[in-house]
Amino acid sequence: MCLSIPSKVVKVSDDKMMCTVDTMGVQRDANLMMTEEGDVQVGDYVLLHIGFVMNKIDEEEALASIETYREILEAMNEEERRRAIIDDDNCENR
Amino acid sequence: MRALELKNLYDDFRDGDTIKAYAKIIAQDAKKLKNPINIMEVCGGHTHTIMKFGLPQLLPNNINFIHGPGCPVCIMPKERIDHAYVLAMQEDVILVTLGDMIKVPGSNGSLQDARAKGADVRFVYSPMECLKIASENPTKTVVFFAIGFETTTPMTAVLVDQVIKQKVPNILFHINHVTVPEVMVELIDSRDEHVDAYNNRIDAFLGPSHVSVIAGSKIYEKFPKDYGRPVVVTGFEPVDMMQGISMIVKQFVEERSELEIQYKRVVNYKGNLTAQALIEKYFEKISLFRWRGLGNVPDSGLKLRDEFSEYNAEIVYKDILPIAEIEDHKLCICGDILRGMAKPQECTIFGTACKPTSPIGSCMVSSEGACSAYYKYGNLI
Amino acid sequence: MTKTITLAHGNGGEENNELITKIFYKHFKNDILEKSEDSALIEDGKLVMSTDSFTVSPLFFNGGDIGKLAVCGTCNDLAMMGAKPKYLTCSVIIEEGFSTRELEKIVRSMKKELEVNGAVVVSGDTKVVPKGAVDKLFINTTGIGEVQQSGISASALKEGMSILVSRDIGSHGATIFSAREGIKLESSLETDCASLYPQIQALIDAEIDIIALRDATRGGVSAVLNEWAKASNVCVEVEEEAIPVQEEVRGICEMLGFEALDLANEGTYLLAVAKEDEVRALEVLQHTHKSSAVIATVSREYEGRVILKSSWGTKRFLDLPTGELLPRIC
Numbered sequence: 146m147c148l149s150i151p152s153k154v155v156k157v158s159d160d161k162m163m164c165t166v167d168t169m170g171v172q173r174d175a176n177l178m179m180t181e182e183g184d185v186q187v188g189d190y191v192l193l194h195i196g197f198v199m200n201k202i203d204e205e206e207a208l209a210s211i212e213t214y215r216e217i218l219e220a221m222n223e224e225e226r227r228r229a230i231i232d233d234d235n236c237e238n239r
Numbered sequence: 240m241r242a243l244e245l246k247n248l249y250d251d252f253r254d255g256d257t258i259k260a261y262a263k264i265i266a267q268d269a270k271k272l273k274n275p276i277n278i279m280e281v282c283g284g285h286t287h288t289i290m291k292f293g294l295p296q297l298l299p300n301n302i303n304f305i306h307g308p309g310c311p312v313c314i315m316p317k318e319r320i321d322h323a324y325v326l327a328m329q330e331d332v333i334l335v336t337l338g339d340m341i342k343v344p345g346s347n348g349s350l351q352d353a354r355a356k357g358a359d360v361r362f363v364y365s366p367m368e369c370l371k372i373a374s375e376n377p378t379k380t381v382v383f384f385a386i387g388f389e390t391t392t393p394m395t396a397v398l399v400d401q402v403i404k405q406k407v408p409n410i411l412f413h414i415n416h417v418t419v420p421e422v423m424v425e426l427i428d429s430r431d432e433h434v435d436a437y438n439n440r441i442d443a444f445l446g447p448s449h450v451s452v453i454a455g456s457k458i459y460e461k462f463p464k465d466y467g468r469p470v471v472v473t474g475f476e477p478v479d480m481m482q483g484i485s486m487i488v489k490q491f492v493e494e495r496s497e498l499e500i501q502y503k504r505v506v507n508y509k510g511n512l513t514a515q516a517l518i519e520k521y522f523e524k525i526s527l528f529r530w531r532g533l534g535n536v537p538d539s540g541l542k543l544r545d546e547f548s549e550y551n552a553e554i555v556y557k558d559i560l561p562i563a564e565i566e567d568h569k570l571c572i573c574g575d576i577l578r579g580m581a582k583p584q585e586c587t588i589f590g591t592a593c594k595p596t597s598p599i600g601s602c603m604v605s606s607e608g609a610c611s612a613y614y615k616y617g618n619l620i
Numbered sequence: 621m622t623k624t625i626t627l628a629h630g631n632g633g634e635e636n637n638e639l640i641t642k643i644f645y646k647h648f649k650n651d652i653l654e655k656s657e658d659s660a661l662i663e664d665g666k667l668v669m670s671t672d673s674f675t676v677s678p679l680f681f682n683g684g685d686i687g688k689l690a691v692c693g694t695c696n697d698l699a700m701m702g703a704k705p706k707y708l709t710c711s712v713i714i715e716e717g718f719s720t721r722e723l724e725k726i727v728r729s730m731k732k733e734l735e736v737n738g739a740v741v742v743s744g745d746t747k748v749v750p751k752g753a754v755d756k757l758f759i760n761t762t763g764i765g766e767v768q769q770s771g772i773s774a775s776a777l778k779e780g781m782s783i784l785v786s787r788d789i790g791s792h793g794a795t796i797f798s799a800r801e802g803i804k805l806e807s808s809l810e811t812d813c814a815s816l817y818p819q820i821q822a823l824i825d826a827e828i829d830i831i832a833l834r835d836a837t838r839g840g841v842s843a844v845l846n847e848w849a850k851a852s853n854v855c856v857e858v859e860e861e862a863i864p865v866q867e868e869v870r871g872i873c874e875m876l877g878f879e880a881l882d883l884a885n886e887g888t889y890l891l892a893v894a895k896e897d898e899v900r901a902l903e904v905l906q907h908t909h910k911s912s913a914v915i916a917t918v919s920r921e922y923e924g925r926v927i928l929k930s931s932w933g934t935k936r937f938l939d940l941p942t943g944e945l946l947p948r949i950c
Contacts, residue, residue: 149390149448149449150875151245151248168245168874169249169870169871170808170809170871171798171809176365178400179397179514180513190243190248192449193875194391195364195366196364196368196394197365197397199390199449199452199453199511199514200452200505200511201505203503206504207247207248207504208243211247211251214254214478217260218256221260249874255932256932258932259932290936292934293930293934293935296933296935297934352622352624352626354627355626355627356624615939
């Protein structure tokens, strides 16, 4: 059952058993009983599943992945640029 | 490095250009493959992404998907659905379960049919809603029909925990939680001597995303080690999946067989220990659980531990619950489809007797089943 | 057909169509009914007539209530045939114990909406039933309108035409789900419930030749596009990226596993025009909603089907929604 949503924690209850999360401007309450007490803080990104916080999202890893994708796109554009130049050099109509 | 925004967690992992870039990388690497490869995505959420984003249209011909049994609703055997039906029809029972379960047909019909006949059946977003239903209906018994893989099991455990701590007198549990690694083994090395395991086609696995968040990637170690099948634990956004597929292809090109994690932002080796402890406290493995379409899969089911028998609906209602095993339809070849030995279109009743609105086999029952997905998106893939 | 009627039969999608054709059309057969447009053209195409029942729960939601819905719903059905709403009936079935104050609030809502449409209620009926026989309040409205532009039809689409949507989609469905008990969401999202006739009048005044028009109620945008594809036997090719969806609606869809295309709307419509009229039509629409957009073209690729095209070159079929709309878990 994989439908789990990244959300941001905006409030933690006093007894630390519940929190409020925000997903694109929509807020709902979530249960913290599956995480270690005190582990989840306001501002953390978490995965939400059927009303529970499953886990925290590792921000560094997320940014690292995004960086990887950016590098791949840059490398690809570089390739296309080089090929366009070669094609142009080899153009027979000159 | 810039700060992470919530938008990034959605948009960047669905970016069209990144998807196209990975398609190119995969195509280049795939040229070096000695043989075509069949990748099984185990998890229903992955099947959904594949279909919704049209990923097969982006992959070269020598990379194929085999859609796995990753849908806990699809694999529920008829006799257990009949349990739910029988319990729902009891006058003093309120049967509570999660969404998709409502439509699955048993021998007498689905829970939707039971509801149309007057049974009190409620679907909830979260198991914790049972507490409110129970307190609002003190003269009734709430039976929570629990379904799901490792992702959802800890939530049921939390409910059990609260029912015991708060001394709630009218909630019982019917447990149908199953585990993923055992069925993965069954698919590539069946204990059933009638199953032709040598023709099994699965070459590698895209490991389920959120099962792994709970259980840790450690549960897949045996696949590359003992079975020579690479496993890449992958997120379920389309960029995640393209990256995961790319990692698998690279393993084959470089002749490696390893366990890797693509979904690094939430999955690690150990998993969620708090959740695992909760599962351990209240549940234990049962030696056999029948999976619709696959038969008995050893060690793949869970039940409430004996000391909690008073909360076990299967024990409390023992006298009225049917015990006969109900075979799948003769013409249903879901078992073969799940093992990658056949495709939905090869089934004689695909699209005719067996359709999403009148499903016969497990692969058609839920929108993540292979047959259901083919029925909806088939011509374009 | 199944032996008993299920909730799915009321979903506005596949099962609903089955119910209508196999039981109702089978016995009520006639030329006018078989056209299956939003409203029925009667009196040689001079008038249109339509009826609708409203059973929404909760009765009051962000941006509206069942009364506003009851007037908008029927008046919009008339407007979708290019007709000016003129006369309405109002029948109510009230559950014993219902609050008189709430009832008056709802009726006042209806009055306000009637004024927007320029229509009046000329006949009605009230019934009170014992507790439990209905869920608080059910309203039925039937309307008659005067055709201002004729020829608008779901069977009139041809290759090359453009399809526009009047505003961002899914707000009504998303608002209702987030207001229901058991799913507690806090958001500032509002229903799009609104009377559409003024916008249609604006299109007619701008001399846009309206080919087809339909509001995307039960079954959402998916249902309308599929109905058009089947009725005209054409292919509707949708650019997924072009579909306008509010951030919050996306959030609710993510959380509950819905597709915005399947969610009901009560003030959003689709418009088909010739390619040449596309720019002007969009201009008129944008006067009311900046989020209106061109979302699809008509082709002959796969006749009778709707195709969704992604921005990275993949395609999939968009089918009529089936089953109850339940939050997806898997």
